[in-house]
Amino acid sequence: MEVSWESTVADSINAIYLLFSAYLVFVMQLGFAMLCAGSVRAKNAMNIMLTNVVDAVVGSLSYYLFGFAFAFGEGSNSNPFIGTQYFALKEIPSDSYDYSFFLYQWAFAIAVAGITSGSIAERTQFSAYLVFSFFLSGFVYPIVAHWVWSSSGWLSPNSSSLLFGSGAIDFAGSGVVHLVGAIAGLWGAFIEGPRVGRFDAYGKPVAMRGHNATLVVLGTFLLWFGWFGFNPGSFNKILVPYPNTTNQGNWTAVGRTAVTTTLAGSTAGIVTLFGRRLLVGHWDALDVCNGLLGGFVAITSGCAVVEPWAAIVCGFVAAWVLIGLNVLALKFKYDDPLEAAQLHGGCGAWGLIFTGLFAKEEFLIQAYDSGLDGVHRSYGLLLGGGWGLFGAQLVELLVILCWVSITMGPLFYVLHWLRVLRISPDEELTGLDISSHGGYAYNTHEEETGPRFYGEYMRMQINS
Numbered sequence: 001m002e003v004s005w006e007s008t009v010a011d012s013i014n015a016i017y018l019l020f021s022a023y024l025v026f027v028m029q030l031g032f033a034m035l036c037a038g039s040v041r042a043k044n045a046m047n048i049m050l051t052n053v054v055d056a057v058v059g060s061l062s063y064y065l066f067g068f069a070f071a072f073g074e075g076s077n078s079n080p081f082i083g084t085q086y087f088a089l090k091e092i093p094s095d096s097y098d099y100s101f102f103l104y105q106w107a108f109a110i111a112v113a114g115i116t117s118g119s120i121a122e123r124t125q126f127s128a129y130l131v132f133s134f135f136l137s138g139f140v141y142p143i144v145a146h147w148v149w150s151s152s153g154w155l156s157p158n159s160s161s162l163l164f165g166s167g168a169i170d171f172a173g174s175g176v177v178h179l180v181g182a183i184a185g186l187w188g189a190f191i192e193g194p195r196v197g198r199f200d201a202y203g204k205p206v207a208m209r210g211h212n213a214t215l216v217v218l219g220t221f222l223l224w225f226g227w228f229g230f231n232p233g234s235f236n237k238i239l240v241p242y243p244n245t246t247n248q249g250n251w252t253a254v255g256r257t258a259v260t261t262t263l264a265g266s267t268a269g270i271v272t273l274f275g276r277r278l279l280v281g282h283w284d285a286l287d288v289c290n291g292l293l294g295g296f297v298a299i300t301s302g303c304a305v306v307e308p309w310a311a312i313v314c315g316f317v318a319a320w321v322l323i324g325l326n327v328l329a330l331k332f333k334y335d336d337p338l339e340a341a342q343l344h345g346g347c348g349a350w351g352l353i354f355t356g357l358f359a360k361e362e363f364l365i366q367a368y369d370s371g372l373d374g375v376h377r378s379y380g381l382l383l384g385g386g387w388g389l390f391g392a393q394l395v396e397l398l399v400i401l402c403w404v405s406i407t408m409g410p411l412f413y414v415l416h417w418l419r420v421l422r423i424s425p426d427e428e429l430t431g432l433d434i435s436s437h438g439g440y441a442y443n444t445h446e447e448e449t450g451p452r453f454y455g456e457y458m459r460m461q462i463n464s
Helices: 005-039 042-072 099-119 126-149 174-192 213-230 250-280 285-299 308-331 340-358 361-369 388-417 425-430 432-436 454-463
Strands: none
Touching (some): 005 042, 005 099, 005 213, 042 126, 099 126, 099 174, 099 340, 126 388, 174 285, 174 388, 213 250, 213 285, 250 308, 285 308, 285 340, 308 340, 340 388, 425 432
16 A cells, blocks of 8 residues: 555654654763762772663663563564563564664663662672673563553553553653662662671761762763653654644643653752752752752653643652652661662652652543543542552552562572672772773872772782
8 A cells, every 4th residue: 555655754753753762862871871970989980981881782782682572572472471572673673663663662771770780889790780781671671661561561551451440651661660770779789788888887877979070960961861852752753643633742742741851850959959958958969960860760650641730749759759768778778879779769669659649631641542532541549530540550669679679689699699799898999990990080089099000909919
């Protein structure tokens, strides 16, 4: 059948939109790298930047070989738990997916491992990064993506059999991406234990602040920029007009999604600014950056299905969730150099709950049914939509917690048992840059008095 030129132009514009969104999400890798580098001590800067590169390159191969198939394979043997088609992109492009869709989903997959890397920074053997990054990007994360984002997934709002008559709404991945990476990092940091010197002999926390606030702020703005591909880009198509309207379509919802994203992050940032001022007595730029990111993480689930005013509520609560979890982390002697588990886990969990409370039916139909008339969906509990959506959101939260725990927890424990997870105390005190990577990231730094070059480090090891 001959395809009209109008359809061809629309398909081309949609493909360009999705590819551009994929490029924006990939820019977030640079943001992660800058944020991580600035948040660790100078003696570990090269190590953390290299792990960010490794997350991308290893994740690329694992997601190409297995991950995409596990997440979106929907062949004759499709099932609600795992995909079974498109291994190594065989049969792509298909009627359902093309290369631009793969690239967009790949950018999400490599972001998950970056979250986990932050939790176990400054004390992890480099070989361990290779193992968990491959497993997380190629298997653990894609399974969750299949549950929620594949049309055959058992949690999917597009499934033929909707959970609680609703399905879980996780539009851009507060749970699928951020909570998965956070729970994996939580287990890694818990099994490894805190960094040497993080808590004194009396159990009181000792500050180990990052060495470069400039990199942290730069990374935060790059992540903010990339989030405009992460959230609005999850529509996948922009040229989708809504029936019985003359001026509304996905382009309208895309703009609204960018607004809700901005409002949630900004609200969380300003609340964190004043909240931390009350707690510590000064204005802290690094805390504000994490608060801002916490707001973005929380709104990611419901960004396309809530009103702008609700996004402000989301950001307000997200800031206090992050502040509270950081206090609890210190109380229980949990050490996460980037606050990744608290930020991506706590705020991601709140984002799922928030969507169950504030999702608007009209916006749900626009996002998942292209605005069709006569369609009804379960919507936010506080807006009168009943318990269906809220219950599905809680189920998603709990199954992600369980799934990641039973997969990544044992993996980290086996790496620990094999003595390939944590570096030795001597290496940790010296710094991973000099002990594992041949030299420091900077020519000079004032922080350390240890060896400057790898040869000096080896001579110290021989003489000790």
